[in-house]
Amino acid sequence: MPVAHQIDIHHVAKLARLSLTEEEAARYAVQLDGILTYIDTLTQHDLGAAEPTAHAMPVYDVLRVDESRPGFTQEQALANAPKRSGDQIQIPKVIE
Amino acid sequence: MLSSSTITTLRQQIVAGEITPQDIVLDLAKEIESRNTTLGAYLSWDIDAALAEAAKADTSGPLGGIPIAIKDNINVTGQPCTCGSRILSENYTAPYDAGAIQRLRAAGAIPFGRLNMDEFAMGSSTENSALGVTRNPRDLERVPGGSSGGSASAVAGDLAIAALGSDTGGSIRQPAALCGCVGIKPTYGRISRYGLVAFASSLDQIGPLTKTVADSALLLNHLCGHDSRDSTSLNVETPDFTAALGQDIKGLRIGLPKEYYINGIHPGVSVSVQAAIRRLESLGAIIEEISLPHTELGVATYYVLAPAEASANLARFDGVRYGHRTASATDLMEHYTRSRSEGFGPEVKRRILLGTYVLSSGYYDAYYIRAQKARTLIRDDFTEAFKKVDVILSPTSPSPAHKLGEMKDNPLAAYLEDVFTIPVNLAGLPGISVPCGTVEVEGKALPVGLQIVGKALDEATVLRVAHAFEQS
Numbered sequence: 001m002p003v004a005h006q007i008d009i010h011h012v013a014k015l016a017r018l019s020l021t022e023e024e025a026a027r028y029a030v031q032l033d034g035i036l037t038y039i040d041t042l043t044q045h046d047l048g049a050a051e052p053t054a055h056a057m058p059v060y061d062v063l064r065v066d067e068s069r070p071g072f073t074q075e076q077a078l079a080n081a082p083k084r085s086g087d088q089i090q091i092p093k094v095i096e
Numbered sequence: 097m098l099s100s101s102t103i104t105t106l107r108q109q110i111v112a113g114e115i116t117p118q119d120i121v122l123d124l125a126k127e128i129e130s131r132n133t134t135l136g137a138y139l140s141w142d143i144d145a146a147l148a149e150a151a152k153a154d155t156s157g158p159l160g161g162i163p164i165a166i167k168d169n170i171n172v173t174g175q176p177c178t179c180g181s182r183i184l185s186e187n188y189t190a191p192y193d194a195g196a197i198q199r200l201r202a203a204g205a206i207p208f209g210r211l212n213m214d215e216f217a218m219g220s221s222t223e224n225s226a227l228g229v230t231r232n233p234r235d236l237e238r239v240p241g242g243s244s245g246g247s248a249s250a251v252a253g254d255l256a257i258a259a260l261g262s263d264t265g266g267s268i269r270q271p272a273a274l275c276g277c278v279g280i281k282p283t284y285g286r287i288s289r290y291g292l293v294a295f296a297s298s299l300d301q302i303g304p305l306t307k308t309v310a311d312s313a314l315l316l317n318h319l320c321g322h323d324s325r326d327s328t329s330l331n332v333e334t335p336d337f338t339a340a341l342g343q344d345i346k347g348l349r350i351g352l353p354k355e356y357y358i359n360g361i362h363p364g365v366s367v368s369v370q371a372a373i374r375r376l377e378s379l380g381a382i383i384e385e386i387s388l389p390h391t392e393l394g395v396a397t398y399y400v401l402a403p404a405e406a407s408a409n410l411a412r413f414d415g416v417r418y419g420h421r422t423a424s425a426t427d428l429m430e431h432y433t434r435s436r437s438e439g440f441g442p443e444v445k446r447r448i449l450l451g452t453y454v455l456s457s458g459y460y461d462a463y464y465i466r467a468q469k470a471r472t473l474i475r476d477d478f479t480e481a482f483k484k485v486d487v488i489l490s491p492t493s494p495s496p497a498h499k500l501g502e503m504k505d506n507p508l509a510a511y512l513e514d515v516f517t518i519p520v521n522l523a524g525l526p527g528i529s530v531p532c533g534t535v536e537v538e539g540k541a542l543p544v545g546l547q548i549v550g551k552a553l554d555e556a557t558v559l560r561v562a563h564a565f566e567q568s
Binding site: 017047064077083 | 327417418426440472473524
């Protein structure tokens with residue numbers, strides 16, 4: 001049974017930090033509804049008592065040795081910044 | 097033309113002193129410059145940098161002096177890394193080498209050229225690249241598959257000796273099948289993901305695309321190995337994968353999942369794969385029917401988990417530290433939303449929205465947790481099947497390459513094309529695609545790929561079967 005998904009596309013876009021035109025919002029709402037209707041095979045299937053799997057090859061609690069190692073120079077770290085001011089990345093004003 | 101040669105042959109010629117690494121780079125550059133306008137496999141290539149590296153290449157290394165083309169989502173110091181996206185195409189230069197690139201260099205190889213791909217590896221036709229069209233060398237009206245479409249087009253079209261791709265739901269195997277070359281996705285964790293731009297971290301895996309199975313085995317020897325910078329990298333020994341080649345497959349048990357051989361497969365693909373099964377049987381393999389009962393959940397599971405992980409991974413593209421930044425923002429929220437909306441293409445936005453939705457409050461249990469449970473069932477299916485058989489065989493893709501633009505307005509239909517490759521990523525298993533004939537469509541012979549899937553860490557058997565088939 002197809003389910004009509006009440007997607008608040010503007011809310012989802014805001015969570016995703018995307019701005020959509022009205023035309024895009026309308027198109028994505030329809031497309032996502034179609035995809036979610038297909039995905040409902042999953043929600044309608046009896047999955048029993050299966051445990052969730054996050055990774056196919058289970059490796060847990062991997063920690064790197066806690067020691068200093070070489071990293072980027074300041075110049076390398078700043079090289080791809082879209083806008084910089086001296087030795088800093090410049091961004092729009094955050095605090096009023 | 098050296099660009100149509102294999103690594104194995106070129107290495108012999110280099111060692112014998114018949115050619116130099118510079119000869120290979122120059123020959124490749126000549127081919128790329130004359131034919132890339134048509135194929136569109138490469139987004140960029142730096143001949144001077146490659147020649148400089150060729151001049152000082154250690155030709156005593158096992159890959160000494162061999163240029164390898166790189167999918168444009170794997171970082172190579174000083175080169176672009178666009179991921180096929182506008183968000184990284186303007187002003188990003190990779191400041192470091194990916195783990196896989198460091199290993200290639202240590203073996204003497206030269207990373208040369210950046211290959212087109214679906215934006216952030218999201219797609220199976222390379223049509224989602226924001227930066228150009230890539231064509232299938234077997235029929236220029238058709239897609240090369242994807243997301244590693246540039247890699248497959250270059251290797252099959254003799255614009256590269258071999259290439260690296262990445263595979264999240266079939267992105268190495270499917271384009272290899274559609275273009276007619278070899279592509280292998282090793283066991284999850286075999287090759288470091290450090291420096292591979294993340295799409296879905298629990299599924300992504302780097303692997304080679306080559307002209308022969310032997311070249312894939314050789315490249316795997318030098319790509320695999322532990323890397324402490326990738327916390328999911330497996331700390332296991334890398335066997336000599338080339339040692340498996342040439343061994344016979346008498347008595348080897350091959351499973352055919354009954355759920356895979358039902359409807360929806362192109363008749364020509366079906367004929368080629370049935371012929372391949374008979375060939376393997378004539379080589380002494382034992383064919384058995386097996387069951388992977390949760391196959392029908394695979395695509396739905398993937399299209400919850402992969403977008404969910406992608407929506408989190410792609411949050412890093414915020415226009416602050418690197419990548420596109422909008423010119424028109426007045427506050428921080430506008431800075432984020434406009435930078436991202438101007439930089440990302442439609443498929444990436446669609447998947448970020450889908451991923452954000454399935455992770456959002458009220459839907460997390462219904463979608464994300466359920467998909468993770470389904471993933472367990474899919475993995476358990478394979479575990480059970482591998483108690484009875486050594487490898488599992490299927491078509492790589494249910495259809496040959498479609499025409500450019502044909503699937504444009506139907507994202508769901510395109511997703512369903514990944515039905516045979518996706519479960520392999522969900523279970524983290526090794527899988528290879530080898531050419532197994534062609535299907536005649538509108539007067540063109542379109543390649544068909546045979547997928548061979550093995551137990552976790554058993555690439556050796558996968559390669560052995562693929563090699564026996566290729567040589568038969």
